[in-house]
Amino acid sequence: MVGTAVVVGGGIGGLAAAIGLRRIGWEIRVVERAPVLEDAGAGISLAANGLRALDELGVGEAVRSAARGQYSGGTRTPAGGWLTRMDGALLEKAVGTPIVGIPRATLHRLLREALPAEALLIGYDAGAVRQTAPGRVRVEDGRGDVLEADLVVAADGIGSRIRSGLFPAHPGPVHSGSTVLRALTEEAVDLRTDFELTWGRGAEFGHIAFHDGRAEWHAVLSLPAGTRFPDPLAELRRRFHDWHDPIPALLDATRPEAVLHHDIGELRTPLPSYAVGRIALLGDAAHAMTPHLGQGACQALEDAVTLAAALATAPTTEAALARYDAERRPRSQAVARAARQAGRMGQRLTHPVAVGLRNTAMRLTPSRTATRMILRHHAWTPPRLR
Numbered sequence: 001m002v003g004t005a006v007v008v009g010g011g012i013g014g015l016a017a018a019i020g021l022r023r024i025g026w027e028i029r030v031v032e033r034a035p036v037l038e039d040a041g042a043g044i045s046l047a048a049n050g051l052r053a054l055d056e057l058g059v060g061e062a063v064r065s066a067a068r069g070q071y072s073g074g075t076r077t078p079a080g081g082w083l084t085r086m087d088g089a090l091l092e093k094a095v096g097t098p099i100v101g102i103p104r105a106t107l108h109r110l111l112r113e114a115l116p117a118e119a120l121l122i123g124y125d126a127g128a129v130r131q132t133a134p135g136r137v138r139v140e141d142g143r144g145d146v147l148e149a150d151l152v153v154a155a156d157g158i159g160s161r162i163r164s165g166l167f168p169a170h171p172g173p174v175h176s177g178s179t180v181l182r183a184l185t186e187e188a189v190d191l192r193t194d195f196e197l198t199w200g201r202g203a204e205f206g207h208i209a210f211h212d213g214r215a216e217w218h219a220v221l222s223l224p225a226g227t228r229f230p231d232p233l234a235e236l237r238r239r240f241h242d243w244h245d246p247i248p249a250l251l252d253a254t255r256p257e258a259v260l261h262h263d264i265g266e267l268r269t270p271l272p273s274y275a276v277g278r279i280a281l282l283g284d285a286a287h288a289m290t291p292h293l294g295q296g297a298c299q300a301l302e303d304a305v306t307l308a309a310a311l312a313t314a315p316t317t318e319a320a321l322a323r324y325d326a327e328r329r330p331r332s333q334a335v336a337r338a339a340r341q342a343g344r345m346g347q348r349l350t351h352p353v354a355v356g357l358r359n360t361a362m363r364l365t366p367s368r369t370a371t372r373m374i375l376r377h378h379a380w381t382p383p384r385l386r
């Protein structure tokens with residue numbers, strides 16, 4: 001079955017959905033409210049499930065060659081002791097690839113380049129989305145600019161206006177209790193590992209090394225929503241000055257204006273459906289989760305491939321969307337629950353006794369067991385699009 005679709009949102013999820021739909025022969029339009037198409041984050045890690053989805057979308061190779069395999073590293077205490085070691089080679093053996101790290105801007109560019117320029121419409125702020133008979137959906141922006149299609153994909157992110165229109169009784173996103181400051185270093189940094197997370201009490205610092213030697217770092221702090229600092233980099237230097245190397249060095253390698261600061265939200269109340277009529281919800285619009293497992297974008301990529309595969313094979317759009325909902329909702333909501341739990345046991349833990357018990361349990365966990373736990377989320381086989 002082929003048709004026309006409007007994808008609302010030009011983030012990782014929306015672009016991936018558009019690529020998937022084009023691959024099965026659909027005509028697509030991506031509308032993005034921002035005046036330029038880009039991703040505002042710093043860096044991102046992609047696990048095997050996300051990479052496999054990208055393979056199915058035809059961009060896996062390009063992403064792999066711009067990314068860096070995360071072979072070494074693990075989780076540490078602020079004094080530098082190791083709680084777990086990451087074994088990228090073991091992951092590679094089990095699922096064919098280590099986790100990879102890539103600047104978000106690069107990933108976003110590679111996805112954009114897989115679409116024809118004329119399919120992307122920027123500065124279009126989608127407002128009302130309405131079903132019109134028979135089997136058509138209408139999207140309208142504030143200026144009365146109307147688009148009509150057989151399908152609308154709502155990939156408009158955590159604050160999705162389409163979601164709140166479809167589910168007016170749903171409470172929407174909530175503050176997770178944490179805020180994140182992050183940046184890309186200005187230049188290459190001499191790092192001994194590809195990837196690290198360090199857990200203090202109510203605070204996490206992590207880095208991901210990139211292909212060109214630069215790195216992204218992030219600091220997650222348990223703080224009320226809206227907390228902001230006059231000089232974020234100075235505040236982080238104050239909070240992390242006595243944490244192990246290379247944390248102070250990463251902060252030193254960063255320009256103050258490069259630091260981004262966002263509160264972390266999540267869709268704590270799961271949605272009852274990812275499809276309403278001829279509208280499919282995808283990515284953060286459907287299942288915004290905390291970043292503690294690095295799975296939000298990977299799940300959006302899984303959504304994109306699953307949606308395209310369902311549309312390619314189901315007899316009607318409605319049947320395809322029912323299948324998409326049935327396949328994606330249980331898995332993505334389980335990953336979101338696991339991410340919240342990982343945050344509770346990691347960065348958000350503050351009581352010294354609980355921190356001590358957790359650290360002991362982690363030190364005693366064999367690396368094969370830790371790898372098996374990771375694989376629960378990473379091992380995913382995409383449906384074939386071709």
Ligand code: FAD
Pocket residue numbers: 008009010011012013014031032033034041043044045046050124125126127155156157158160161180182218264282283284285291293294295296297298299300
């Ligand atoms: P978004 O990226 O939010 O895109 C939505 C787009 O829709 C935006 O461009 C927005 O401008 C547009 N839009 C909104 N409303 C409208 C409208 N009305 N009309 C038109 N356009 C509209 N995931 C991983 O897999 N690995 C990681 O390592 C990882 N790290 C993370 C670290 C942090 C600190 C955070 C916060 C998240 C992390 N994630 C990670 C999660 C990941 O960033 C998100 O899940 C992913 O980017 C969601 O993509 P999306 O396209 O669904 O939404």
